[in-house]
Amino acid sequence: MSLMRRKHPARAPLPPLLCRWDLDKTYLRSEFDTLRQLWRTARETGADKIEVPGVADVIKGLRSAADRRERPVAIHFISASPPQIGKAIRDKLALDGVPYDGIVFKDQLQHIARGRFKHLREHVGFKLAELLRGRQGSAPGTRELLFGDDWESDPLTYSLYADIVAGRLPPDRLAPILTRIGVDPLAVPAVLALAEEVGGAEGVQRIFINLERRTPLATFQLFGPRLVPAFNYFQTAIVLAADGLLDSEDVARVARTLLDRSGFTPRRLDNSLADLLRRNLVSLDAARALSDPLRTDGLLPAATRRRGQWLERVRTRMRRLRRRAVPESPQTGPLDYDAILDRFRPAKHAAADAGAAS
Amino acid sequence: MPIIAVDAMGGDLGPGEAVRGVAQVSLDTDIECLLVGDEQRIQAVLEQVPYNPERIEILHCREQIGMDDDPHEAIRTRKDASLLVGVRAVAEGRADAMVSAGNTGACILACAKHFTLLPGIKRAALASVFPRYTEYPGQDALALLLDAGATVRCEPAELVQFALMGSAYARRISKVPSPRVGLLNMGREEGKGGEVLAETHRRLKQLPILNFVGNVEGNELVRGRADVIVCEGMLGNVALKLFEGVSEVLTEVARAAAERRLMWRVGLRLLSQGIEKVQALTDYSQYGGSPILGFQQLFIKCHGRSEARAVANAVKVAAKAVRDRVPAEIADALGGHA
Numbered sequence: 148m149s150l151m152r153r154k155h156p157a158r159a160p161l162p163p164l165l166c167r168w169d170l171d172k173t174y175l176r177s178e179f180d181t182l183r184q185l186w187r188t189a190r191e192t193g194a195d196k197i198e199v200p201g202v203a204d205v206i207k208g209l210r211s212a213a214d215r216r217e218r219p220v221a222i223h224f225i226s227a228s229p230p231q232i233g234k235a236i237r238d239k240l241a242l243d244g245v246p247y248d249g250i251v252f253k254d255q256l257q258h259i260a261r262g263r264f265k266h267l268r269e270h271v272g273f274k275l276a277e278l279l280r281g282r283q284g285s286a287p288g289t290r291e292l293l294f295g296d297d298w299e300s301d302p303l304t305y306s307l308y309a310d311i312v313a314g315r316l317p318p319d320r321l322a323p324i325l326t327r328i329g330v331d332p333l334a335v336p337a338v339l340a341l342a343e344e345v346g347g348a349e350g351v352q353r354i355f356i357n358l359e360r361r362t363p364l365a366t367f368q369l370f371g372p373r374l375v376p377a378f379n380y381f382q383t384a385i386v387l388a389a390d391g392l393l394d395s396e397d398v399a400r401v402a403r404t405l406l407d408r409s410g411f412t413p414r415r416l417d418n419s420l421a422d423l424l425r426r427n428l429v430s431l432d433a434a435r436a437l438s439d440p441l442r443t444d445g446l447l448p449a450a451t452r453r454r455g456q457w458l459e460r461v462r463t464r465m466r467r468l469r470r471r472a473v474p475e476s477p478q479t480g481p482l483d484y485d486a487i488l489d490r491f492r493p494a495k496h497a498a499a500d501a502g503a504a505s
Numbered sequence: 506m507p508i509i510a511v512d513a514m515g516g517d518l519g520p521g522e523a524v525r526g527v528a529q530v531s532l533d534t535d536i537e538c539l540l541v542g543d544e545q546r547i548q549a550v551l552e553q554v555p556y557n558p559e560r561i562e563i564l565h566c567r568e569q570i571g572m573d574d575d576p577h578e579a580i581r582t583r584k585d586a587s588l589l590v591g592v593r594a595v596a597e598g599r600a601d602a603m604v605s606a607g608n609t610g611a612c613i614l615a616c617a618k619h620f621t622l623l624p625g626i627k628r629a630a631l632a633s634v635f636p637r638y639t640e641y642p643g644q645d646a647l648a649l650l651l652d653a654g655a656t657v658r659c660e661p662a663e664l665v666q667f668a669l670m671g672s673a674y675a676r677r678i679s680k681v682p683s684p685r686v687g688l689l690n691m692g693r694e695e696g697k698g699g700e701v702l703a704e705t706h707r708r709l710k711q712l713p714i715l716n717f718v719g720n721v722e723g724n725e726l727v728r729g730r731a732d733v734i735v736c737e738g739m740l741g742n743v744a745l746k747l748f749e750g751v752s753e754v755l756t757e758v759a760r761a762a763a764e765r766r767l768m769w770r771v772g773l774r775l776l777s778q779g780i781e782k783v784q785a786l787t788d789y790s791q792y793g794g795s796p797i798l799g800f801q802q803l804f805i806k807c808h809g810r811s812e813a814r815a816v817a818n819a820v821k822v823a824a825k826a827v828r829d830r831v832p833a834e835i836a837d838a839l840g841g842h843a
Contacts, residue, residue: 361532361555378558412506414537415559422558425548 162288163219164392166209167278170226170236172296172359174202189231193238199357200409201380201401203243208384208397209292210246215394219286223249225277227270227299230254251277271304272330272338278308279341282350292392293354294383297362297376302354303328303491306370306482309351311342315481318343324484353390355383364426369487375428381405382419382428389433395440402446413448420447506535507827508562509820510600513542514569514587515607517809520546523606526816528556533817536824539564539600541591566590569607572809576610580618588612592619595802602803602823604794606811612804613655613797620800623836629799630667631655631738631806632674633745638729645679648726650689650734651798654742661704664688664735666839668709668717670798671733673838677829678822679732687721687731689740694720705735714838793818801832 171177176197177188206222213220222245226236230252240247253273282289293308295301307324310316316324318339325335354374356367367376377383384401387393405411420438423429429437441447511527513520524547527538537560540547544565551561568586570579579586588607595603596619605612613631622629632651639646651671656663668686675684688706690698695706697720709717721731726744736744759780763770773780793815794807805823807815 361557363554364552382558411559414562418537418559418562421562425544425563426552 161216161218162290163221163286164209164213165281165285165289165291166206166220166222167281167291167293168206168222168224169295169301170224171228172199172298173294173301173357174198174224175236175239191232191235193235193240193242196235196239198239198243199359199380200411201384201405203245204397204401204404205380205384205387205393206245206247208393208400209387212393212397221248221285222246223251223281225251225274225281227253227273249281269329269331271300271307271328272325272334274300274304275308275311275325275330276334276338276341278304279311279338279345282312282345283341288348289350291351292387293351294357295354296357296359297366298360300328302356302367302370302374303487305351305354306374306487307484309354309373310481311346312348312350314347316342317346324488327488353386355386357383366490369483369490371482378422379405379411379419381411381416382423385420385423385434385437386428388437389429395437398437399441399444399446402441406446413446416441417447506537507602507824508537508539508600509823509827510539510541510564510591510594510603511816511820512587512591512603512605512607513540513547515605516807516811517572517606518812521550522811522813523816524550525554525813526811526820527561528554529813529817530820531557531560534821534824536560536820537562538820539591539594541566541594542569542587543567564590564594570611572608574608574611576608576614579608579611580614588615589619592616592804595804596620601827602805604805604807604816604819604823606794606807606809606816606819609654609806609809612806616797616800616802616804620802620804622799623801623832623839625839626666626670626799627663628656628659628666629797630670631795631797632671633741633795635726635745635748637727640729644729645675645681645732647679648729648732648734649675649679649795650726650736650741650745652736652738652741653745653795654738655797656738658739659701659737661701661708664701664705664737665708665712666799668712668715668733668735669838670835671735672715673834674796674798674826674831675732677831677834678825681732683716684732685716685718685730686733686735687718687725689726689734689736689744690720690722692720692722701737709735793820793822796822796826796831798835801836803827803832 168174176199210220210222224247233250233252236250253270293305295305307316307321311321321342322335322339325338330338351373354370356374356376358376358378362376364376367374375386377386381401384393384398388395388398402416405416406413420434424431424434438447442449511523513523516523520542524540527540528551530536530538532555539562541564544563547563566585566587568583570583570586570588580589583589588605588611591600591603591605592615594600609631613629616629630652631654632649633653634647634649636646637648649671651667652659659667672684672686675681686709688702688709690702692698696703706720709715718731721734723744726734759773763773794805794811797804797806803823803826805819805826807819811819
């Protein structure tokens, strides 16, 4: 046996990770479907606000996992809520112990002052501009994770942004899309200028959409495999872990919070995991590697050893092997935005209410 | 939380309606469902509708039993059929009850093959509910009839057991403290209907735990004289099919009349609200399904043409029967009788 140690090549440093989060319905369980709820939301303190179960643990896990890998990470929030509720939001994040590096709110007063009320509810232009500005200051090669929900335009906004960053949506293709969406015409030139500056390198790794409204999954097919609709933050954590962005201990923390504080049961978590497998969002091997420690800790039901169960597993495996493999890299080609807008913002709707959210 | 196995492949309408029904249940209730059937076809339907994956598990199987298949042959040869896989899952304790809109004969045979009869029970009974006249607000608009076809000819002891099972089920599910039990016969007099029915009448009258109201004639079924109607399988099946047939013919007659004369069409239009109420009363999707009684395990059989709403309601009935411990109630009733 050689006494010489094999020299391992130095591991290349991981690129920085930038995580951008929407607030309402993604981080917070905000209710503002009626004027009364809107008024109540505006008056809430940080202690009154309630987060979506498990979200704080996912954010903390992203930070911890990145630290363990010595990977630079930044966490930003972009909210279309007015800055007047900023204090309550910051208090809430502090109460939850969520580490973040920045938070941006939408200045609604400028629209009110100019009497442009229809732009109060148009968030695509605002969010796109803020995402692009955030990208400007990031290091080359930065990888991004985007987190939103299925209430407004997050799938569309985030997909546009991802394609701009990847250089697949040059300004001449972007401009008519923004016009069709009904983005504030005064904001369009700024968005196009920013898009020209940042475009050119693949940056967005995944887009996670919290299915707060339980929107049917088929709705998101047009957005490609980069976008991951998730029913709860355990599912989000599993996909992040399968992508190597969280560790088993981080997933366990999310699972424990859901079990202890949100009425989940090990069986409900197990069903959530099985749902991801059926949707080919994680491989069988990755799911097993992640779930085994959770079963040992009692966070998932223990694997039963009933006679014949092994056969069922083999059958399941064979069935999955026949199906398409889990995409190694969920990057997609340019999306068909005409089809997306036909589906989500039909021309009649856009003309009648150009500023309305999808 | 009860776990209800649902045969995704059973029924005339394929997996679409059963899966949509389960998806609806997953959003509205805390009931957990075990969907049994072709996983890929089930997932394809799920992705088109809102659902909550936390409350849905899928148990894959390759085969199914068609509505026109011979039940004996199908049960013998298709071990991996969704109905059999689901029934086995309930028998093994993986689920608490089973719901299927599939082949009725196959459902009964599958239960007989894998479920365990309650102590003392001679034969299981297929129950069914039908609309009846209500006498006071809040009274259950549905009466229970058993047997609806599981046992063609019965002995008096079996009919007595049907009465006890039906009474226990109505106590739990319809929340009637002392359900009135009637024996379907061709006359009110005790000796009517031949030896079997006369002997059954005599035995039922002697049971203090039953609120036996005597013989019930065909025209009294919908008048609400009894909450539970007991009869042989052949008679029950004929009575229920007669209900369905009359209801269908009336609808067709009304439609034809509306097409023939403008005045009749106007008249029907004016009566539309009342007609809708009658239709709602006879709409099987409202009550979802009917139980197969006599086993330690629960099985709810839906109409073959059940749409998503009917399947969802059947799942809720099954969950209610699990929560209310219907088999235990029946066992207690039978134990008391013994």
